[in-house]
Amino acid sequence: MLDLLPRLRRFAAGLAGNPADGDDLCQMSLERALANRSRWQEGTRLDSWMYRIMRNIWIDEGRAGSRRRQTFVAEEAGARQGGDGAQEAAVELSYIDRAMQKLPDDQREAVLLVMVEGYAYKEAAEIVGCPVGTLNSRLVRGRDALMAMLGEAQ
Amino acid sequence: MTVTREELAAFADGELTGERAARVAAAVAADPALAGQVEAHHALRARLADHYAPFAAAPVPDRLTALLTREAEVVDFTEARERRETRRTVPRWSWIVGPALAASLALVLLRPGSGDDGAPYADPQLAAVLDSRLVAEQAPRADTRVLLSFRAQGGGFCRVFSGEGGGGIACRDEDGWRLEALGEGSAGAATDYRMAGASDADLLARAQEMAQGPALDAEAEAEAKANGWR
Numbered sequence: 569m570l571d572l573l574p575r576l577r578r579f580a581a582g583l584a585g586n587p588a589d590g591d592d593l594c595q596m597s598l599e600r601a602l603a604n605r606s607r608w609q610e611g612t613r614l615d616s617w618m619y620r621i622m623r624n625i626w627i628d629e630g631r632a633g634s635r636r637r638q639t640f641v642a643e644e645a646g647a648r649q650g651g652d653g654a655q656e657a658a659v660e661l662s663y664i665d666r667a668m669q670k671l672p673d674d675q676r677e678a679v680l681l682v683m684v685e686g687y688a689y690k691e692a693a694e695i696v697g698c699p700v701g702t703l704n705s706r707l708v709r710g711r712d713a714l715m716a717m718l719g720e721a722q
Numbered sequence: 723m724t725v726t727r728e729e730l731a732a733f734a735d736g737e738l739t740g741e742r743a744a745r746v747a748a749a750v751a752a753d754p755a756l757a758g759q760v761e762a763h764h765a766l767r768a769r770l771a772d773h774y775a776p777f778a779a780a781p782v783p784d785r786l787t788a789l790l791t792r793e794a795e796v797v798d799f800t801e802a803r804e805r806r807e808t809r810r811t812v813p814r815w816s817w818i819v820g821p822a823l824a825a826s827l828a829l830v831l832l833r834p835g836s837g838d839d840g841a842p843y844a845d846p847q848l849a850a851v852l853d854s855r856l857v858a859e860q861a862p863r864a865d866t867r868v869l870l871s872f873r874a875q876g877g878g879f880c881r882v883f884s885g886e887g888g889g890g891i892a893c894r895d896e897d898g899w900r901l902e903a904l905g906e907g908s909a910g911a912a913t914d915y916r917m918a919g920a921s922d923a924d925l926l927a928r929a930q931e932m933a934q935g936p937a938l939d940a941e942a943e944a945e946a947k948a949n950g951w952r
Contacts, residue, residue: 569790577786578777591783598789664773682735683767684774689737704728704737711731715766 675710734763844899894951
């Protein structure tokens, strides 16, 4: 589990849009995983199980509405940061972050799982709990939207 | 021949195999626009991977690792508590068992009250066991097991035994093994983890009350046996 942590943080930061919220998400995921560890089936992949827990929490949090507010604040903060012009590296990074945040949840997680975490479509689909074909089309829609947004920034 | 955007992405991600892969590969080779899309897909993938790489490379904050390590400690605590609780049920007789406790328990063939009057004595079969069996030497699956031997306050030797049919404490006197206490005994599952049953614990607690000093160790027990338990 410790070995998985860096990757889980990466996924969490990608979902949440920033490292601080990502670590909060990470913490909740670990706590839930530890509380439910008897449900993890020996022989199945621990990483997939953890990713699934994390994305479920993320989706639940989103439904609760708390995340919308946070995302809004984060975007404003990012925009102000851009206005300074002082932290160009940070601004450059935030293009991707902000583009990712504009994706619908289902597309963002598909993009993250496949293009960042390197899961095969089948594995990603199992984590998300959808058919492979659905995962494939979400990925394509998310990818196209990202390209459109980032293409302007390039 | 058309290639869908989904197919193209799947091709770029190495998800296609066999005939489908070959078909898309041929289309991509024949159409620079498709080739460009595959390249763009790879470029985005690389860009995203680069962007998120630092998150995975950064040191994990203590509060997250602490969750896991603390959890590990909690597991240890649980085990420790179980050990403590196991011990807590034992103390009533632990000191007397001390040197003798290799004690596992067992099946008994007790026929109490073979004596004519009120004072029951061990029947010949049990008496034979009590006479001859040393705690240290008995077989794990013995029908009747001797849990420990001790010297009672009156000076005589007593032995705690246990088995399927019942257990008890027998003390040697002039006439034989007099049964001082009877308990339920323990079902002697032939495992490596025999546990003293509640009734055995009661017997051991009773033995502790009767005893002077701790249970006999193997050497003292062998000596007592050599002297006929007198």
